[in-house]
Amino acid sequence: MSGIPSRLLWLLGALLAFLLVAPALLGKYGLSVLILVLYFAYVGQAWNIMMGFAGQLSLGHALYAGLGGYIAAGLFFHYGLGPWAGVFVAVAAASLAGAIVGYLGFRFSLAGVYFALLTIAFGEFTRIAFDHWNWAGGSGGLFLKVDGTASLLNLRGGPVLFYYAILALAVGALVLSRILLESRLGRYWLAIREDAEAAQAVGVPVLRCKMIAVVISAALTSLAGVWNAFYYNNLFPETAFAMGRSIEITLAPIIGGLGTLFGPFVGAVVLTGLGEIFTDAGEYLGIPGIKQIFYGLALLVIVMYRPAGVWPWLAGRMGIK
Amino acid sequence: MGLSGHERIPPNSQPVNLSQDFLLSLAQAVTKGLLTGMVYGLMALGLSVIFGVMRVVNFAHGELMVVGMYLAWAAFEYLQVSPLLSLPVIAVLFFGLGYVLQRGLIQPFIGRPEHQQFLLLLGVALVLVNACLAIVGPDSRGIQLEAQFDSYELGPLVFDAVRLHAAVAAVVIAALLWLFFTRTRTGKAIRAAADNHMGALVVGLDVRRLYAVTFGVGAACVGAAGALMITIIPVTPFLAAEYTLLAFVIVIVGGLGSMTGALMGGLLIGVSEAVAGLLVDPSLKSMFSFGLLIAVLLLRPQGLFGPKTSP
Numbered sequence: 001m002s003g004i005p006s007r008l009l010w011l012l013g014a015l016l017a018f019l020l021v022a023p024a025l026l027g028k029y030g031l032s033v034l035i036l037v038l039y040f041a042y043v044g045q046a047w048n049i050m051m052g053f054a055g056q057l058s059l060g061h062a063l064y065a066g067l068g069g070y071i072a073a074g075l076f077f078h079y080g081l082g083p084w085a086g087v088f089v090a091v092a093a094a095s096l097a098g099a100i101v102g103y104l105g106f107r108f109s110l111a112g113v114y115f116a117l118l119t120i121a122f123g124e125f126t127r128i129a130f131d132h133w134n135w136a137g138g139s140g141g142l143f144l145k146v147d148g149t150a151s152l153l154n155l156r157g158g159p160v161l162f163y164y165a166i167l168a169l170a171v172g173a174l175v176l177s178r179i180l181l182e183s184r185l186g187r188y189w190l191a192i193r194e195d196a197e198a199a200q201a202v203g204v205p206v207l208r209c210k211m212i213a214v215v216i217s218a219a220l221t222s223l224a225g226v227w228n229a230f231y232y233n234n235l236f237p238e239t240a241f242a243m244g245r246s247i248e249i250t251l252a253p254i255i256g257g258l259g260t261l262f263g264p265f266v267g268a269v270v271l272t273g274l275g276e277i278f279t280d281a282g283e284y285l286g287i288p289g290i291k292q293i294f295y296g297l298a299l300l301v302i303v304m305y306r307p308a309g310v311w312p313w314l315a316g317r318m319g320i321k
Numbered sequence: 322m323g324l325s326g327h328e329r330i331p332p333n334s335q336p337v338n339l340s341q342d343f344l345l346s347l348a349q350a351v352t353k354g355l356l357t358g359m360v361y362g363l364m365a366l367g368l369s370v371i372f373g374v375m376r377v378v379n380f381a382h383g384e385l386m387v388v389g390m391y392l393a394w395a396a397f398e399y400l401q402v403s404p405l406l407s408l409p410v411i412a413v414l415f416f417g418l419g420y421v422l423q424r425g426l427i428q429p430f431i432g433r434p435e436h437q438q439f440l441l442l443l444g445v446a447l448v449l450v451n452a453c454l455a456i457v458g459p460d461s462r463g464i465q466l467e468a469q470f471d472s473y474e475l476g477p478l479v480f481d482a483v484r485l486h487a488a489v490a491a492v493v494i495a496a497l498l499w500l501f502f503t504r505t506r507t508g509k510a511i512r513a514a515a516d517n518h519m520g521a522l523v524v525g526l527d528v529r530r531l532y533a534v535t536f537g538v539g540a541a542c543v544g545a546a547g548a549l550m551i552t553i554i555p556v557t558p559f560l561a562a563e564y565t566l567l568a569f570v571i572v573i574v575g576g577l578g579s580m581t582g583a584l585m586g587g588l589l590i591g592v593s594e595a596v597a598g599l600l601v602d603p604s605l606k607s608m609f610s611f612g613l614l615i616a617v618l619l620l621r622p623q624g625l626f627g628p629k630t631s632p
Contacts (some may be wrong), residue, residue: 108619121614265389289454298448303440
């Protein structure tokens with residue numbers, strides 16, 4: 001754990017201790033909010049590897065989450081194959097999808113907005129395909145049976161089970177991100193993010209490094225999709241593959257601080273917190289859409305005044321640098 | 322909209338005539354697609370102009386379109402003004418809105434990383450579309466024009482009057498825009514700034530003002546397109562994201578930053594949607610558009626009608 005300021009270590013330790021005992025302290029509502037925070041922190045961490053580290057803007061990450069969820073849920077629904085086995089198929093399929101999108105984009109040297117549009121196009125294409133695919137339930141959706149029996153083997157259970165599952169994923173992704181960032185591969189990614197041509201010139205295997213980034217990112221995102229499918233017990237192409245879902249995934253790391261280790265978590269806390277406050281405000285005022293107006297305004301204010309994200313600023317204020 | 326040729330086929334027509342009937346209904350669908358495609362083209366033109374000049378992708382484009390549709394609807398509903406008459410007013414309002422948006426919000430983000438521009442315009446989009454939702458509600462709003470059931474006939478082809486008017490208006494506006502960019506001093510200056518930002522600064526052009534005018538012009542295009550689109554289909558807030566995507570597809574397929582490209586892309590997507598609606602499941606129509614988008618991005622990223630330089 002060298003290189004981490006001791007003040008940050010203490011903070012992390014306290015936070016982890018709180019998160020571990022949180023189900024005993026918080027009520028049903030508090031736990032559901034915390035689950036949302038950890039979900040967005042986790043998918044944000046996964047997306048951050050591709051965009052924050054390697055500099056490749058994906059606005060189609062719902063593709064990987066949707067594929068993961070649909071495959072694990074479909075295998076369970078049709079063949080009774082439990083998610084602990086299905087998850088391997090799900091991750092393999094999402095990694096393959098990521099490899100295809102990445103290879104096509106990088107091979108044909110699409111960058112920036114053009115690459116982002118390619119990722120959107122693949123997401124939307126898949127959404128419409130799933131709308132018409134009967135195995136996956138078509139546009140009517142896929143529903144997992146909820147019979148109330150808790151079974152760790154089939155990932156059936158209450159919110160506490162899913163809380164610890166997403167907590168484990170979030171902590172795992174954070175540790176993985178830190179290891180990756182400190183590795184040679186991580187250095188290569190940063191070099192590519194800053195200047196791909198210069199990196200190529202000094203011998204960085206640019207295409208291979210970008211491919212590894214997109215595959216790791218897609219694989220991690222698909223795990224969130226599997227978790228999502230078994231937590232909510234239903235899947236619809238209109239939501240699982242929606243562009244809105246992809247955009248949601250990008251918000252926490254951008255707001256928190258792109259390319260930083262703790263940005264996704266901080267962003268998830270800020271955004272989920274604001275979302276809950278605005279939901280209450282919207283219900284109090286009784287006007288449809290008011291929540292999203294506040295949310296949009298909050299995004300505007302944050303990106304105008306903290307364009308590099310909340311975490312770098314917060315870390316500076318707390319004396320962690 | 323019961324004027325598609327498809328419904329005109331008598332149920333017991335002769336097998337010999339079937340192929341003729343099929344060809345006729347195909348031609349009818351293509352006609353309908355071309356007319357709608359002109360309005361799509363005008364919408365996409367706005368996006369293309371903004372990107373071509375200041376390299377900012379307007380992620381709030383569909384939201385602006387929907388606001389334009391609501392304004393034209395409100396003018397018709399409450400003031401009994403036909404959309405073709407409220408269109409100039411809406412275009413002027415949108416010019417002002419675009420000008421102010423650019424000056425107040427977007428200007429500092431020119432040249433910043435794409436994800437920051439994206440987040441900024443996403444915020445604008447959320448505010449715009451949900452303001453519509455808050456004011457008008459989620460129900461779909463359409464208008465019934467007197468010309469709703471009129472049509473023009475050209476040989477065996479039937480032109481839906483409302484669509485034809487909208488298409489003609491879109492062509493006129495696109496022509497005006499072309500005149501603006503090729504004949505006026507400001508238009509030429511904008512093109513100069515787009516071609517060479519530094520050069521424009523060196524010769525003393527007020528690039529900030531030109532950018533604000535450009536965003537105003539782009540917004541006016543999409544506002545006008547909205548006023549025309551409301552005569553063809555009713556509006557809901559949920560159309561906004563769909564239109565943003567549609568505008569992206571059109572400009573990429575046509576060629577981002579190219580005026581002709583945006584219009585031709587609009588026609589192509591309009592026709593492909595109408596024909597897909599006739600031949601296969603209508604819900605599959607956008608799958609074709611996205612397939613086309615992927616193919617164009619990979620094989621001809623400058624677009625089908627774009628200049629021969631890489632993006």
